[in-house]
Amino acid sequence: MNNLFLNTEILPYCKGCGHDLIAKNTTKALGKLNYEPLDIIVVTDIGCHGIIDKALNTHTVHGLHGRSAALASGISFGTDNPDKKIIVFIGDGGATIGLQHIMEASRLNVNMTLVVHNNYLYGMTGGQTSGLTPVGFHTTTSHEGNQFSGYDICALARTAGAPYVSRITGIGDISDQLAVAFSNKGFSLVEILEICPSYGVKLNPKRKLQEIAASSGKPLGEWTQHREPFEKHQGKKTDDLLGEVREIKKVFQSYLKTTVSLVISGSAGEGVQLAAGLISKACVSSGLCVTQKGSYPVTVGVGFSTSEINISTQPIDFHGINVPDMAIITSEDGLAHNRKRIESMTNGKLMIDSSLEVPKTGADVIQHDFRTVGARNAAIFAVFFFALKTGIISSEAILKVIEEEGKTDKLPLPKIKEALAKVK
Amino acid sequence: MQENKKGRHALLDGSRLIIESMARAGADAFIGYPITPANLLYQYGLQRMPLMLAAPDEITTVQWMSGLAATGKIAVTATSFPGYALMIESINMAFMMELPMVIVLVQRLGPATGTATSGAQGDLSLLKGNISGGHPLPVLCTSNMEDCWTLSAKAVELAVKLRTPVVLLTSKEEVMTTKSFNMDLLPEITPLERKYYDLECDGNYKPYKATNFVPDFLPLGQNKHQIRFNASTHNEKGILQHADEESMANTRRLEEKIRKRAYEYTWYDLDEDEQAKKLVVAFGITAAAARHAVNQLREEGRHISLLIPKTLIPVPEVYLEIMESYDEVIVAEENINNQFSDLIYGLKKPVGHRFVGSLGKMITPQQIREEVRK
Ligand code: SF4
Numbered sequence: 014m015n016n017l018f019l020n021t022e023i024l025p026y027c028k029g030c031g032h033d034l035i036a037k038n039t040t041k042a043l044g045k046l047n048y049e050p051l052d053i054i055v056v057t058d059i060g061c062h063g064i065i066d067k068a069l070n071t072h073t074v075h076g077l078h079g080r081s082a083a084l085a086s087g088i089s090f091g092t093d094n095p096d097k098k099i100i101v102f103i104g105d106g107g108a109t110i111g112l113q114h115i116m117e118a119s120r121l122n123v124n125m126t127l128v129v130h131n132n133y134l135y136g137m138t139g140g141q142t143s144g145l146t147p148v149g150f151h152t153t154t155s156h157e158g159n160q161f162s163g164y165d166i167c168a169l170a171r172t173a174g175a176p177y178v179s180r181i182t183g184i185g186d187i188s189d190q191l192a193v194a195f196s197n198k199g200f201s202l203v204e205i206l207e208i209c210p211s212y213g214v215k216l217n218p219k220r221k222l223q224e225i226a227a228s229s230g231k232p233l234g235e236w237t238q239h240r241e242p243f244e245k246h247q248g249k250k251t252d253d254l255l256g257e258v259r260e261i262k263k264v265f266q267s268y269l270k271t272t273v274s275l276v277i278s279g280s281a282g283e284g285v286q287l288a289a290g291l292i293s294k295a296c297v298s299s300g301l302c303v304t305q306k307g308s309y310p311v312t313v314g315v316g317f318s319t320s321e322i323n324i325s326t327q328p329i330d331f332h333g334i335n336v337p338d339m340a341i342i343t344s345e346d347g348l349a350h351n352r353k354r355i356e357s358m359t360n361g362k363l364m365i366d367s368s369l370e371v372p373k374t375g376a377d378v379i380q381h382d383f384r385t386v387g388a389r390n391a392a393i394f395a396v397f398f399f400a401l402k403t404g405i406i407s408s409e410a411i412l413k414v415i416e417e418e419g420k421t422d423k424l425p426l427p428k429i430k431e432a433l434a435k436v437k
Numbered sequence: 438m439q440e441n442k443k444g445r446h447a448l449l450d451g452s453r454l455i456i457e458s459m460a461r462a463g464a465d466a467f468i469g470y471p472i473t474p475a476n477l478l479y480q481y482g483l484q485r486m487p488l489m490l491a492a493p494d495e496i497t498t499v500q501w502m503s504g505l506a507a508t509g510k511i512a513v514t515a516t517s518f519p520g521y522a523l524m525i526e527s528i529n530m531a532f533m534m535e536l537p538m539v540i541v542l543v544q545r546l547g548p549a550t551g552t553a554t555s556g557a558q559g560d561l562s563l564l565k566g567n568i569s570g571g572h573p574l575p576v577l578c579t580s581n582m583e584d585c586w587t588l589s590a591k592a593v594e595l596a597v598k599l600r601t602p603v604v605l606l607t608s609k610e611e612v613m614t615t616k617s618f619n620m621d622l623l624p625e626i627t628p629l630e631r632k633y634y635d636l637e638c639d640g641n642y643k644p645y646k647a648t649n650f651v652p653d654f655l656p657l658g659q660n661k662h663q664i665r666f667n668a669s670t671h672n673e674k675g676i677l678q679h680a681d682e683e684s685m686a687n688t689r690r691l692e693e694k695i696r697k698r699a700y701e702y703t704w705y706d707l708d709e710d711e712q713a714k715k716l717v718v719a720f721g722i723t724a725a726a727a728r729h730a731v732n733q734l735r736e737e738g739r740h741i742s743l744l745i746p747k748t749l750i751p752v753p754e755v756y757l758e759i760m761e762s763y764d765e766v767i768v769a770e771e772n773i774n775n776q777f778s779d780l781i782y783g784l785k786k787p788v789g790h791r792f793v794g795s796l797g798k799m800i801t802p803q804q805i806r807e808e809v810r811k
């Protein structure tokens with residue numbers, strides 16, 4: 014036997030199965046292109062075509078039903094050697110199951126060739142209808158003939174971006190057509206029409222492959238479009254995620270001796286998360302340990318915005334806060350989101366915008382107009398107010414964070430200072 | 438004493454530590470798709486991993502990772518239950534093909550879509566049995582920021598050394614909370630050196646012939662030996678077989694390689710008080726509450742020990758030994774069915790076993806303290 018790619022001429026298919034022709038013509042085409050067996054990676058799907066592996070002298074990868082196009086894409090992404098040829102064998106059943114993977118490989122123009130063995134039904138599992146079965150074709154699950162027209166896999170792949178697509182009948186020598194597809198750089202798809210003697214022929218007696226192909230309304234042919242093959246543009250990378258984290262030096266003092274839990278809450282777009290970040294960083298620069306966690310609705314631009322902060326002289330194990338020691342509430346949304354917690358407070362401090370109705374609470378209530386420098390800065394103003402009223406951090410520590418983060422010009426600091434001067 | 442005196446202090450989240458650690462350990466690729474609460478990991482994966490690809494869905498994610506693994510790359514992804522559920526068949530494929538990869542599973546409240554922004558510890562029972570045949574899929578679980586660093590690198594190492602997908606289990610609260618942290622406390626991570634089958638070896642390379650339970654790896658891409666990866670039942674050559682003796686031995690080996698070599702990958706913290714008769718057991722996010730509770734109980738003068746399991750699957754037998762050596766064992770986990778104890782004891786919990794659970798809320802130190810004081 015002079016086929017480098019096959020270790021046997023007797024392939025494991027039923028007599029007359031089109032898969033035999035496809036496998037042999039595939040290896041013939043590879044020979045014509047002067048490939049060596051180990052230049053080739055054949056990825057097989059589940060289905061009768063997939064049991065070809067053991068007969069091949071190429072590398073073989075045998076995966077899951079429908080997923081071979083995705084598996085092969087991964088192999089293609091990881092293969093640094095462009096001389097390797099990746100070929101996927103998949104059936105019409107697998108192509109139905111994994112249609113999304115074929116679309117994605119077409120869209121990204123992944124370097125490989127997908128050979129769709131379209132015998133119009135699931136052969137291995139007993140002759141059931143697939144998404145590629147033509148209208149009127151009889152299968153074991155459509156005795157009256159298939160009600161719906163099948164997908165045009167070629168048109169779909171082409172629309173998704175495949176630069177080379179062809180549909181041929183699996184009759185005679187098809188090695189030249191396969192060689193053209195294999196020579197394409199990027200993604201190519203060949204749909205080969207065949208008929209499964211065990212189910213297709215039996216259930217559709219007297220019908221010929223060409224006639225069935227014509228009845229499907231999907232023309233034979235070759236469709237090309239120019240596209241560059243997939244390349245991994247990776248954009249800007251960091252080589253150290255920790256290197257880009259700003260170190261916070263301890264330059265301030267805090268008079269805190271214990272642990273304080275704080276909730277700051279307001280409306281989306283009013284700087285709550287930014288404010289919470291300022292408090293946390295100012296705490297760290299004051300020698301304290303901090304945890305901070307934000308919560309907001311999935312629609313981040315509306316509704317409440319809350320941040321929970323624990324502050325301690327000691328490392329913090331548990332960061333959950335049920336009832337906080339302190340709460341800063343800058344808006345109605347923030348109040349609604351935290352009302353229960355505030356009502357449960359038996360001591361501590363509630364700093365709340367003076368426009369809001371104060372809920373029943375055991376906390377000391379401090380009311381103030383947090384919107385004095387505009388709604389957008391309500392939470393930022395509240396941070397300075399918090400510093401002033403609690404002494405846990407100083408205004409200097411907050412200003413230093415703002416300066417280090419280059420936000421000095423973005424915040425109305427003089428106005429905040431002016432407004433703070435009026436706080437009793 | 439204030440912690441924050443010496444060292445390089447910063448505000449960090451666990452996601453950042455996980456991705457940086459894995460990259461340093463040798464992970465080459467992050468395959469991502471958006472899912473709350475794993476999005477920070479996706480973001481960092483994009484910034485840090487030499488290769489980042491955005492997959493269109495969960496199945497594609499693990500298929501791409503498997504393809505990359507077959508070429509010698511180590512890929513990582515991050516997901517939560519809804520995505521993980523869809524990945525399971527492909528994870529089984531990677532397990533059967535013996536392809537290394539790490540899946541970071543960030544737990545959130547289920548069932549189904551549940552609450553994307555609520556933490557939970559509800560996925561352990563699933564992880565116990567998500568490989569068909571009951572083969573153990575290794576699961577490591579982070580219990581604090583240090584673990585996000587050290588265990589992540591270990592997960593990569595374990596995946597490569599045992600040629601298996603590995604799950605790094607964590608939860609929303611661990612990867613989305615920012616904490617002040619001394620970066621000087623992070624130990625060095627040595628990059629993994631991958632050992633491949635010696636290409637110059639003349640003998641016939643058999644892709645699934647194992648030494649010490651693990652077959653030598655060769656990436657697709659070399660021209661010296663034929664490689665076969667196979668997700669169906671296969672023999673040492675990687676050729677599909679029915680249930681013959683050789684392939685059954687191979688399938689059995691997949692079980693044995695994880696169980697018998699798991700001792701190399703057993704991590705846990707045991708903080709023992711020699712006079713204690715009570716033991717608190719907690720993993721993952723609840724370990725933080727347990728540490729806090731145990732410290733407070735000790736301040737009250739109580740004798741109490743604490744076990745924090747980090748290797749969850751396969752379950753190290755030592756956990757049972759430790760737990761059996763106490764009169765009372767209080768297991769705390771953020772679910773309503775005590776999944777960890779099910780894993781250890783099965784149906785019948787011993788006398789003296791107690792459970793502190795929670796749904797949709799972190800377990801507090803107070804809940805644990807109250808149970809211990811009973
Ligand atoms: S069942 Fe059909 S598709 Fe399968 S090998 Fe036999 S003829 Fe071919």
